[in-house]
Structures are given as C-alpha cells and as structure tokens.
Amino acid sequence: MVSRKISLLLASVFLLPIALPAQQTANAAKSKPKPRVIMVGVNGMELDIIRPLLLKGQMPNLARITEKGAYGKLRTVSGPNCPRVYTTLFTSTNPEEHGVTGFIVGGITANTHMLKEEPLWSMLSKGDVTVGMANVPATFPVMPVNGYMISGMLTRGKNCEDGVLCAPKLSEVSGGDAVYPAKMREELLKNVGDFYIDCERMPSAGDLKQHEGEVIDHWLAKVQTIRDQQTKLFDYLLASHPTDFTFLAQSCEDRTGHWLYPITPFNVGYNASVNGVRQSAFPDQYIAFDKVLGTILKHVDDNTYVVVVSDHGIKPLREFEEKDPHAHADHEKTTPVIAKHDFADGDDVPGSVFVMGPGVKHGFRIMGLAASVYDIAPTLLHIYGIEQPKQMRGRVLTEVFEGAENKVAASK
Ligand SMILES: [Zn+2]
Numbered sequence: 198m199v200s201r202k203i204s205l206l207l208a209s210v211f212l213l214p215i216a217l218p219a220q221q222t223a224n225a226a227k228s229k230p231k232p233r234v235i236m237v238g239v240n241g242m243e244l245d246i247i248r249p250l251l252l253k254g255q256m257p258n259l260a261r262i263t264e265k266g267a268y269g270k271l272r273t274v275s276g277p278n279c280p281r282v283y284t285t286l287f288t289s290t291n292p293e294e295h296g297v298t299g300f301i302v303g304g305i306t307a308n309t310h311m312l313k314e315e316p317l318w319s320m321l322s323k324g325d326v327t328v329g330m331a332n333v334p335a336t337f338p339v340m341p342v343n344g345y346m347i348s349g350m351l352t353r354g355k356n357c358e359d360g361v362l363c364a365p366k367l368s369e370v371s372g373g374d375a376v377y378p379a380k381m382r383e384e385l386l387k388n389v390g391d392f393y394i395d396c397e398r399m400p401s402a403g404d405l406k407q408h409e410g411e412v413i414d415h416w417l418a419k420v421q422t423i424r425d426q427q428t429k430l431f432d433y434l435l436a437s438h439p440t441d442f443t444f445l446a447q448s449c450e451d452r453t454g455h456w457l458y459p460i461t462p463f464n465v466g467y468n469a470s471v472n473g474v475r476q477s478a479f480p481d482q483y484i485a486f487d488k489v490l491g492t493i494l495k496h497v498d499d500n501t502y503v504v505v506v507s508d509h510g511i512k513p514l515r516e517f518e519e520k521d522p523h524a525h526a527d528h529e530k531t532t533p534v535i536a537k538h539d540f541a542d543g544d545d546v547p548g549s550v551f552v553m554g555p556g557v558k559h560g561f562r563i564m565g566l567a568a569s570v571y572d573i574a575p576t577l578l579h580i581y582g583i584e585q586p587k588q589m590r591g592r593v594l595t596e597v598f599e600g601a602e603n604k605v606a607a608s609k
Pocket of ligand 1: 241451452455538
C-alpha cells in the first residue's frame, strides 16, 4: 500500500499545472474551444440482456447511439470488478501497476490515495480541458480537477464499515471528501437536494427469508429513488456546470444483476421464491437507465461526443474456480448471488462501448474483442489532442472514426 505521504505527493505531481496563475489558464482556455465529450459509465452492463431490449425498441436512446455511432464489446481485465476496471479505464495501466486491485486493497476499502498512476482527469485538467465527474466508482476521496468531481461507489460516510459497500447520502459524508470544490456541496444540497452517492446494498439471505416478494419490491423501489436522484443531479450539472469533458456513472444495474438476473431452474442457485418473483427486474434496470440516458442526450448536440461505457458484463454462475464458501455471495458477502463478473477469465464477461460524435462512423460495429478498457483513456486524450503518455497500455480506437473527414483521430 502506498503511504498517505507518498500518495499526497503523487496527487500534487498529478495536478501540478492547476497551480498555474489563473490568468494564464484562462488565456489558454480562451484560445481555442475544446471538443465536448459526455461519457456515461454503466456498471456491469450485460450485452446479453440489453440486445433483446434494443431489438424490441425498449432502449430507444441507446439504439440511437448504435445507429448514429459505433459500438461493440470491450475486453476487460481478469477478475473484473468496478474499482479494478474503472481505475484501469482512468489510467490505461493494469491493476498491479495502478494499485487499485479490487474493493479491498491491503485490508482497507480502495480509495484514490492508492493511485500509483496518473488518472485521465488529471491529464485532461493539465491540458486545460474542463472536467466534470459525478458518481464515478473509485473516485473517493475526490481529487482536485479543472472543474468539479462528486464521488461514487466506495464513498465512505456515516455507518460505513470498512470493506463493505455502503450507500451514504451526500449529507452523510463529512468534510469535503465527496465533492470538489468543497463549496459546491452546499450548492448541490440546495439545488438538487440530498442524494445517495452509490446504489443500495443488496439484502442478505436473512432479510429475504419468507419475505422475498416484499423485500424485492422494497429494494427495487429504493433503487428507482436513487436513479431518480441521479437523473436530477446529472441534469443539473449538465445545465448549470457544463464542462468540456463530463463523466457520469450509474451503479444500480450491476447490483440488481447479482441477485435478480433472470435465470431459469436450469441455472445454478435458482430459488423460485426469489428468482421466480420479478423475472423482469434486471432487464427493467436497463429500460430505466435508457430514460436517464435520454435526459443526458437532451444536453447533446452534433458537436458533442457521447461515450457510453461499461467496465464488464455479468453472467450466471459458471466455473469451479471458487473455494471460498462466500465467493458466490459477493459485494457484501451475505447475499445469495446467482450471477457475477469476477471470473478469472474476464473474456467471459466483456464490457461494452457505444460512441457517437463528430467524425465517428455511423452504424459501425467493433467485432470480437478488438477494443479494450485500456483503449478508452488514449482515445479520449486523442480527441483532445493530448499525447498518449508512455505508461498507457491501450491504443486509440482509430477504427471508429471516419478516415478522410476525421480531423481528431487522424493517425499520429
Ligand atoms: Zn458487481
């Protein structure tokens, strides 16, 4: 584990140019308008579930991106989970290099002090790109950016035990750890209201027993409340604090899939009293997500890039690789899970990417696993004309851009 002293030093190195005189920064920013990118992270989006919904017209906003843009599977890392993959996505380095190897690192909940590689938001900030981020996993405590940052999954607050996911509200996080700049916290509480920063934790086997239907419905209602709050937050941020690069994320879909994936009696772990109750609960999350996407797309014009990205998929249980009796009860280790994603072979649960914007091919499909989570940061830097640093392992996804008319993604 990196000591706090070293990580603070790293943080200051990452963000050195923000200390430039304000006038100089303002002049640089004024010189040329920057490309605008809105990236939306959906945790654990599973293509097997969303493809039928796209075909049936139940995700019209995502369908619009597939028609007007490029999309495909995204190869992920081995044993994928949110902090591990998101940090790979931020840094384009592998988990052992960037330091955020999972939910728990060195016995404590993963946090940004553990970052050993420079994240994308720091590079963009140094390049005078304005950055806005909200609810992105593994961004707690928030770090200074050329804009704002509101933390996401792994935020610690009131009643959070170490190593266990929890869902604190903004008002339950002390100090300025959840919002940068700290003064924005009051503004959000006033204009958006208090909101949950992460999705609700899953109910335990004990909670469910003999109250399955009731507990499931109550939990799903809470998930929708959280989604409604997030939608309001995103809408507010995009309207009141527009930035060149905006990264917003959702985490309720993944959480729902773990225990309410629509499995059949053939699958492992099937329990009719839980899995036979709300068979559409998981697909319904994506239909609900598509409405959030619709709200975001209202802030998008033809000159805006939209990138919807998922860190991994989720699949019903498979493989005999787990010896730990709690291995099939992940996240909180108490919920009977029927689907998961941290399989040793990450290719079993690829993520996905959907991109549209100036110079992006229409209706283009990335076949196989040609694109990976390592490629997102280099591609974003490329859009902003920032050179890819040598530690980055990914590549620019040049194939999604039109050749001749592509001004941003012309080969280097
Ligand atoms: Zn998960």
